[in-house]
Amino acid sequence: MASRMFIRSKSIAFNTLRTYSSSTKLVDVSINDKTGIATVTMQRPPVNSLNLELLTELNGALQDLGSKKIKGAILTSSLKTIFSAGLDILEMYKPKPERASAFWTSLQDTWLTLYSTPYPTVAAINGHSPAGGCLLSLACEYRIMVNNYTIGLNETKLGIVAPFWFVASMKNVISHRESELALTSGRLYKTDEALKVGLIDETAENKDDALAKAEKFFARFDAVNPIARLLTKQELRGETIKELEDRKQEDLDRFVGFLMLPAVQKGLDVYLQALKKKQ
Numbered sequence: 364m365a366s367r368m369f370i371r372s373k374s375i376a377f378n379t380l381r382t383y384s385s386s387t388k389l390v391d392v393s394i395n396d397k398t399g400i401a402t403v404t405m406q407r408p409p410v411n412s413l414n415l416e417l418l419t420e421l422n423g424a425l426q427d428l429g430s431k432k433i434k435g436a437i438l439t440s441s442l443k444t445i446f447s448a449g450l451d452i453l454e455m456y457k458p459k460p461e462r463a464s465a466f467w468t469s470l471q472d473t474w475l476t477l478y479s480t481p482y483p484t485v486a487a488i489n490g491h492s493p494a495g496g497c498l499l500s501l502a503c504e505y506r507i508m509v510n511n512y513t514i515g516l517n518e519t520k521l522g523i524v525a526p527f528w529f530v531a532s533m534k535n536v537i538s539h540r541e542s543e544l545a546l547t548s549g550r551l552y553k554t555d556e557a558l559k560v561g562l563i564d565e566t567a568e569n570k571d572d573a574l575a576k577a578e579k580f581f582a583r584f585d586a587v588n589p590i591a592r593l594l595t596k597q598e599l600r601g602e603t604i605k606e607l608e609d610r611k612q613e614d615l616d617r618f619v620g621f622l623m624l625p626a627v628q629k630g631l632d633v634y635l636q637a638l639k640k641k642q
């Protein structure tokens with residue numbers, strides 16, 4: 364049983380399909396032995412907001428999969444109604460500069476890893492996916508979203524500005540015109556609206572349906588040479604990747620500088636209060 368060699372977690376039964384499992388506190392990874400598909404699950408209740416720790420674990424998991432022979436990876440969430448609430452606002456509100464730098468660097472690195480994976484990727488968006496949640500899904504090659512949730516880059520609604528690589532991620536998926544309309548107004552699309560503009564590729568009834576559809580997406584590559592596939596992906600994504608690599612420090616300095624502006628802190632304060640009052 365060659366597949367047993369991949370068993371890491373002692374909690375996995377021998378006859379299960381999860382022949383590889385690596386669960387950290389915030390990210391669970393399992394590989395189905397029969398399909399060769401990895402499922403990467405974010406698990407940071409209540410809303411999978413992306414803090415330094417979640418991003419670090421996610422980046423590690425995605426990099427780790429690069430050394431395994433997998434057919435593809437699905438990024439999803441363990442939460443019932445939320446894929447990811449985006450960046451953890453508490454990482455940006457009254458931040459310590461060192462922590463803010465480490466946080467932003469981990470976001471840049473996670474995006475670079477996800478945007479350039481050698482394996483195909485699908486976001487199974489099983490809940491709301493604003494801002495940074497949308498960014499993660501845009502970095503995948505295909506997006507399948509469960510009905511009746513929302514997705515988009517809503518940064519302007521928080522009084523913040525989506526950095527150039529957020530904008531590029533959007534523009535590489537939907538039109539320039541639609542990106543401009545969406546980003547300037549901080550629009551969050553409902554699932555069916557997102558499908559209409561091409562922000563997502565398919566809708567799903569529920570998470571299981573999304574996972575089944577992801578499997579079908581990966582099957583498209585059964586008859587495709589994997590090297591040809593990867594080189595084509597690199598050709599299409601290389602320019603956007605290089606731009607962030609070249610401007611990583613500049614982008615980091617802008618982020619930290621931006622956070623230090625009193626007007627930005629005031630905006631985040633108001634937004635946080637509004638989130639709390641919602642209850």
Ligand SMILES: CCCCC/C=C\C/C=C\CC/C=C/CC(=O)SCCNC(=O)CCNC(=O)[C@H](O)C(C)(C)COP(=O)(O)OP(=O)(O)OC[C@H]1O[C@@H](n2cnc3c(N)ncnc32)[C@H](O)[C@@H]1OP(=O)(O)O
Pocket residue numbers: 409410412444445447448449450451452453491493494495496517518521523524525526617618621622638639641642
């Ligand atoms: C001029 C030069 C410019 C150069 C540019 C350079 C730099 C740019 C600078 C900054 C760019 C930064 C980019 C940021 C992108 C982001 O991702 S910002 C985050 C945006 N996210 C959101 O707006 C989502 C907010 N959340 C929600 O809408 C809802 O919570 C939800 C996801 C739809 C879920 O709703 P639900 O009703 O189920 O849950 P609650 O709202 O009750 O939330 C539960 C609990 O969680 C807290 N919370 C929610 N979201 C976040 C979050 N993103 N971060 C931290 N905490 C969050 C919420 O407050 C509740 O907390 P509790 O009251 O303590 O229980």
